[in-house]
Amino acid sequence: MKTSKYPTGKAGRALAKHLGVGGKGLVQNLNPLEVLREYVSYRKTALEQQTERERIAAKRDVAVRLIDSERDLILAYFEQRCAERKETLDSLFDILHTALQEKNDPAMDAALSGILGVVKDSPLNPYIKKIVQL
Amino acid sequence: MIAVLDAVLVRVAEKKDSPVRLKNELENLLAASSPDNEHDAYRVAKVAKSLRKLLDTPILDKRDGRVI
Numbered sequence: 134m135k136t137s138k139y140p141t142g143k144a145g146r147a148l149a150k151h152l153g154v155g156g157k158g159l160v161q162n163l164n165p166l167e168v169l170r171e172y173v174s175y176r177k178t179a180l181e182q183q184t185e186r187e188r189i190a191a192k193r194d195v196a197v198r199l200i201d202s203e204r205d206l207i208l209a210y211f212e213q214r215c216a217e218r219k220e221t222l223d224s225l226f227d228i229l230h231t232a233l234q235e236k237n238d239p240a241m242d243a244a245l246s247g248i249l250g251v252v253k254d255s256p257l258n259p260y261i262k263k264i265v266q267l
Numbered sequence: 268m269i270a271v272l273d274a275v276l277v278r279v280a281e282k283k284d285s286p287v288r289l290k291n292e293l294e295n296l297l298a299a300s301s302p303d304n305e306h307d308a309y310r311v312a313k314v315a316k317s318l319r320k321l322l323d324t325p326i327l328d329k330r331d332g333r334v335i
Binding site for chain 1: 271273274275277278281282284285288289292295296306309310313314317320321324327
């Protein structure tokens with residue numbers, strides 16, 4: 134069996150080559166046990182850091198999914214609310230038009246109050262607090 | 268935030284459309300009304316007042332001094 138003059142074997146040769154002049158002596162004086170201990174420590178830290186990265190990535194994915202679902206919910210809400218408001222306003226303007234043609238004052242008053250009520254009520258109101266936080 | 272911007276656009280369209288429709292009704296009413304008829308004057312005043320209120324309505328609300 135071929136024995137290496139470097140106590141750390143193939144890795145030691147590579148390291149000595151990498152370090153250049155003076156590296157050879159440095160590598161030959163290395164304590165293999167110490168190298169092994171350092172390597173194990175490095176692997177342990179690397180694994181811990183990898184786990185931490187995976188934990189952060191999972192946390193990020195959950196947060197992104199939460200934002201996406203919240204966005205979908207807000208979009209659906211606005212879509213429905215806006216359609217509902219448009220329908221209500223169309224009906225109220227029809228009532229107003231008919232009331233003015235027929236000179237029906239109570240119907241005109243009701244239609245005008247309704248129109249003002251709908252327009253004054255902003256569809257964004259329930260989300261104002263949330264928007265301020267953004 | 269994009270969803271909110273979409274809602275703001277819809278709100279702006281609504282805020283633009285309603286006064287235009289009410290103004291058209293007021294113009295029709297004025298064309299059909301007689302200046303001597305107090306019932307006609309009442310209706311014109313009511314619609315004109317509502318139009319002013321509609322125009323005064325902010326597009327977006329204010330909270331904590333910030334326009335939203």
